[in-house]
Amino acid sequence: MAAVSTIIDELTWRGLIAQSTDLDALRAATSAGPLTLYCGFDPTAPSLHLGNLVQILTVRRFQQHGHRPLALVGGATGLIGDPRMNSERVLNPTDVVEQWVGRIRQQLDRFYDFEGPNGAVAVNNLEWTQGMGVLEFLRDVGKHFAVGTMLKREAVAARLAAEGISYTEFSYQLLQGYDYVQLFRRFGCSLQTGGTDQWGNIVAGVDLVRRMEGTAVHALTTPLMVKADGTKFGKTESGTVWLDPTLTSPYAFSQFLINTDDRDVATMLRTFSFRPREEIDALLAAAADRPQAREAQRALASELTALVHGEAERDAAEAAGRALFGQGDLGDLPAATLAAALTEASHVVVPAADVVGGQLPPYDDLLVRTGLSKSLSDARRTVGEGGAYANNVRIEDSASRASIGDLHHGEWLVLRRGKKAFAGVRVERP
Template sequence: MSNRMNNLLEDLKWRGLLAQTTDEKALAEALKKPITLYVGFDPTAPSIHVGNLVVLFVLRRFQLAGHNPLPLVGGATGLVGDPSGKNEERTLNTTDVVAQWVDRIKTQLSKFMDFESKTNPAVMVNNLDWTAPMSAIEFLRDIGKHFSVNQMLNKDSVSTRLEKDGISYTEFSYQVLQSMDYLELYRRYNCTLQIGGSDQWGNITAGLDLIRRVEAGSAHALTVPLLTKADGTKFGKTAGGSVWLDPEMTSPYAFFQYWLNSDDKDVINFLKVFSFKTRQEIEALEKTHSENPGAREAHRELARELTTLVHSADISARVEVAAKALFGQADLAELDEQTLASALAELPRTQVKNGDEIPTWVDLLAATGVVDSKSAARRIVKEGGAYLNNEKISGEDFRLEKSHFLCGKYAVLRKGKRDLAAVELI
């Protein structure tokens, strides 16, 4: 076990996951024995997204190395709003909504941690538990007194906002709340390490100061770099927005595709960050990839591992089969109904009643939602980007006929190269 622990920081470095730490030597020393550490996730949406996975995976790596992870859901901080990395004030969500999101996010986080471990089980915590019962007077006297406004103003998250559109007292207070969390976890669990994205540095070190002042204790901070892509665009975003873990928000099919379509220049880096493969395994994939990038073995492995972890092995296999069939490696007409049905299961769809008049090509495209409006559908058809069962169709007024429905039931619509939808005859 101590060997795993010794290697942890080295491994994180190799994966490009270390941005800043407080006193790395002292941290390395501390990590020789199991410690307790935490990462916070604020409920700012009904689901976490792939961007959140970076640091969540780091937390899991610590657990695998024998440390005690505390995934924290920000039931309290989510009500306030972190100014870090945001250049404008957010609108507050209602307490009901945030409470719902807390529950959903807890469920998601649970998938990535081992709560049953005999030696170092994860413990889920929610900062609302210790924040809600506190009175304003207590907060100001016991916590607020330890903060210097001068220092608070100097934090990046605050000063950039002061230069731009300003900041409310609510968001200004965020760092105090987060510091309080660290102090509380230090007291309850002897938690001595907080990790987070690099934009969290200011909030984390504020917590270290608080622990030192109140408990004369010493603790550590470790931040993970912001993940960047080779082409400079934001990681984890697609045309439709963020890539979420919730299958209702991002279908497993789309999730798998997101990874499969990674830029060649990014794929090895993504494997380092988002897989639990060993260094040897990743280096082997790197070799395979550079020898034959067109085969995209590394991409496939990445997509499989993540989809399996986030959804399931079964779903991962299903969407991969679906992708193969739908991308023309197989003749759609030759698929049996079972395969076709499962291939189409994860796609957006529309239904047509058997016997009713079948809508025009443009109407169908719009109805499935692969395009936003009929105007958009017309545009796509005009530009030659609309396909039926893998064949280009160019007439706006074209209508499907019974014979177009494979197995008498399904028609596969496609916009562009990879945006698919299904029409089901019922």
């Protein structure tokens, strides 16, 4: 390998290049000097999620190689909706979309450097879209699009074959294509990145820039993350893994990564980690050698949790994990550690009034209160299956109760469902 590794070489060995317009031309362009690139995020939720992080960090890598990113949040495109394979989207109210734009814009702060000569620039496609008239749009932009080509796009074709598609969503591609034109004009942007699902939209933009500006610009997509077990990446049964700490706690975020399947950890590290290649190779060798140590998973979780939530939150999440999964007796943990771990995991407060005669409410009730069980029936079932534990001792009878004397440090009861779901019950003293 050459002494100076280019961004394209780096992305290649990380397996982050799925499709591109002209890779040699792009390699030449990136080597020639700093270029401006963009990857847009539509405000379809109040937060970005782990899946988006693939794109975000790819852009971050470009910035680390001296290129300038445009942090585009789709205030306009988010109002229209990119066609999905399965069904028409429900339009979100404009004020909600506007609020989400702000939140997502803020989240990007963490990953891009907005200072310096190649500092990122925040943009919102509403800027050039909202003032545009229908006739102007149809004449200047619409004229360059062939419906035949648009119909071939995977999501559009799938929708036509099934339930159909509204004109609104069908038009989405024109908006995203026009974004590229605007960013080219305003910032000289010459590269757009995204997931493979965005290839159609991105190429539409490349075409439009060529038609309207007479310049060949670049496109690059990252591969779809596929997990070994076939399930969707970045999702758990309880839903999406969000970057917002109020939607997915740093503890949950960290645990999600620690639980990465052995078969997926190599891809995960290459995709997300900023460690040098030698370190990643060493971690993977360790994982192959001593899988039970879960070194690669821990390193992945540690690095990403710190990146997304900060080092303090990362440390707290790791301490919580060590406390809850440690072999020792929970009672031996210092009160502060236990309290922090349970607060991080999730906990519920039992008011003093609910403690009668030194007895807590029955276990089935507490399992529901902590959210470990979704109903009383569910709680009883779990206890019946032998899957519920209080202070690491199996609960035999769902109607039985813990007493004040059983509490750790006089106030904590640790409930557990199965192996991984913990919740703290903090009992108020009168």
